[in-house]
Amino acid sequence: MLDAFIQFHSRLGLWEWFLFFWPFFFFDFFRYVLIDLILVPAYCVRRYLGRGRQARGRRQLFHHQPLVSVIVPGKNEGRHMGKLVASLETQTYSNLELIVVDDGSDDDTPGICRNLESQGLIDLFIRNDVRGGKASAANTALRYARGDYVIHLDADSHLDPRSIETILIPFMLDQSIGAVGGDVRVANNDASLASRLQTIEYMKSISTGRTVSAMLGILRIVAGAHGAFRRDVLERLHGWDVGPGLDGDITVKIRKLGFRVVHEPDAICYTNVPVAFNKLARQRFRWDRSLIRFRLRKHNDIFRPDANFQISNFLSFAENVFFNILLNIRWWVYMVQILLTGQQYLEFIALTTYLLYLVANFLQFGMACFLISRTLRRNEAAQWPYLFLMPVYMGIYLRLVRSYAYVMESLHRVSYLDRWNPWKVSSISQREDL
């Protein structure tokens, strides 16, 4: 078998090699490995050289002590609140107010939160009896936020003690920054195979991916689970629009206002990810649909060369659309091509592709560990043996889910039927094509 495999490769000419493995070298290797290999060390060098500036930002922050509003909208999240509140109590930056909005929970969430409010651990708890959707809950919290900065958190997550301090420093150093994305890591990384794979995925695509995107000036999402915003900017936008995908949507709107959006890999939020593959598929189905709905429909003006045209926004969207939608189509084209032209070498091509992506994954994981070395946890690094499954997880499982989501949203606009929003909100969004 091994001999046959070596023979297969030795017989391939350069052209044939290119013919069989073009997608990897021209797109994935270039975008996700080569750029990481260049920009992650560059980021670390810049961070090292800029440590004095960072210290100045920190001094400014503690000198001015601006009030920071931590807003947590959610439904049926009462059981997570204790841990979240405890992680806020241990923050190095303490001038905080915590506003929790309960979006029509039908469990014991109101009781738990009222109790925490009476203990003074929640500053304001707003209970909405009728569910209005996540955006309305976030906007309710924003309406009562008094802080200069607003940090949006998901209830099922908790923060590293230095998180808030770290996420605020970029605002001190650059007035043009409108939003800072915090790093999101997996809290329940040992829970299941799915959560282990997501741990690696988050390190690659959030910790490294978003840091690199921010360096390139094309970061297009600040995670809903952990993002900091200038309150004046949010108020100019009158808050979030109807989701799903409201975090990506608001980031685009902030960019359109001309503000910069950056990522801060050392401001860490640990979140609970789905532990079962079917739940994970449902989550990704929701996330992936928003690409069609928001990038291609709602914000397609970014592609129009008019007076509001901004090259960085155009590149951000172009990169997103290219690498997610077009490369997804390319994958299917490639599959057809291989089935037609390389049928007799199918197992060798599959093995080679696997090995190429495996190497890429090792390199990316190494870069991620290097980037977040100061905050890397032992149980995160210990997930490396699961890198062997990553080519299958990302290359097949997630790709199938994504393809299905794109097709369903493009053809059937399924996101408008999602029960994630109340039906009244969904029906208006659909009617008005929002």
Add this chain to the structure above:
Amino acid sequence: MTKPCFVGDARTEAPSGMKALAVEQLEADTADQVPFFVISAEDPHAARNTLERIRRQSAPSIYLKPVVLLESNVPIAKTLSEAADGIYRASNAPQEEQRLLDLLHPFNQWISQLGEARKTSDVDPSFKVLRYLASRGRVIEPLMSIASPGGYLYPSLEPLLSQPGGNVNALQVLTFLESQNLVSGQYITKVHLCSHCACAFLNFKETCPDCQSDNIDGDELIHHFRCAYTGSKSDFEAIRGLQCPKCDRELRHLGVDYDKPSVVYHCNACSHRFQSPTVLCSCFQCGQTAEPEHQQIRRIQAYRITAIGNSAALYGMEHLFMRALDTELQLWAYDTTKQLVALEVARKERYQISSSSVAVLHFDNLSDLYVKFGQRAGEIFAEISQVLKSVLRRSDVIAAQSESTFVLLLTETPTQQADLAVERIRKGITDLLTGNLAYEARLLAQTHAVTASLDLDEAVETLVAQDA
């Protein structure tokens, strides 16, 4: 029983052809002669006063006698009209008189059923109420009124329970009668009363949970479905209706394009924001503030006399105490005792060897015992009877003048010894009530030598007057 009689002071004028009397002139026999009393309603205060003085009398034939108000130009308050038995329109006197005679006839008929007992004296307020309820034969309804600190009053019972030093609480009396199954209550409503002073005038207010200030404002939130903007109602208020500050759309229909998910309060005193204001209530009378759950809640009922109550009212209340004494000691009738005393006087005058005494006992607060101990009062009365039994000899006579006034004829006993006996009774009863029940017994007693000059009625009246 021919013509009604006008009752009032000299200042008020009786309708023509009607006999006028002052309250002080009222006697059981006079009352028997008239079908009803008429009082002037011109001065509501004076009218109430007269009515109270009639109802405060102890003879059933007087206090139960129907009282009607003489109509005047002044409108009559409901509390007053409900307290009286009717209204007399003088403009149409002959027909009016006949109408009232017919209307009030059942009351008089009931009073006449009492026979001679209608001229005796009823002191216990509960018993008076019972007889009143029996004679009127109707349901006594509570009336919501700011005139009563408890928020409700029973207008027809108020004059009956009025006392110069302050009224007996009608609700307490009715509760006692209900506990004895003499009346039955029917639920009307509930009332919150101040836990300190039982006043019903409570100011319920929403306050800040942090500083207890009631200077708070509520913000009604509006959620616009289309753009997810959520803010206070004031954010949306436009010249015409509601307009979204985010997407400029007009908000037309609640539930279709917007809803109101909640209310958020803001404290103007301490800037605290909250959703659940603390409800506190403060009393208008004593100023005390407390949470509503710490205030008293009282049932307000309408009352109707029961069959047992009816027969108790008619044949004497079969007073628990008297019954207990009767079982233990054989209670003599007062009139018979008067005759026995007269015999004793004659005997003394005839032989002039020894002396006998009469002791009058008056329990000042016997009815409080009912109110306090309810049905268990019977057991206490049995104990009191035992005390009397241990002191009295077989040759002594005990009689009840009223439910709380008793006359003892102690034969062959000089007053000094009689005093000693009374002291022993007083001590025994005091030990029993104060020692065991922490209840302060108030027993008035006076001894008299049996002589020709002794007037038993006068002796009793003097003692009871001391109590008043």
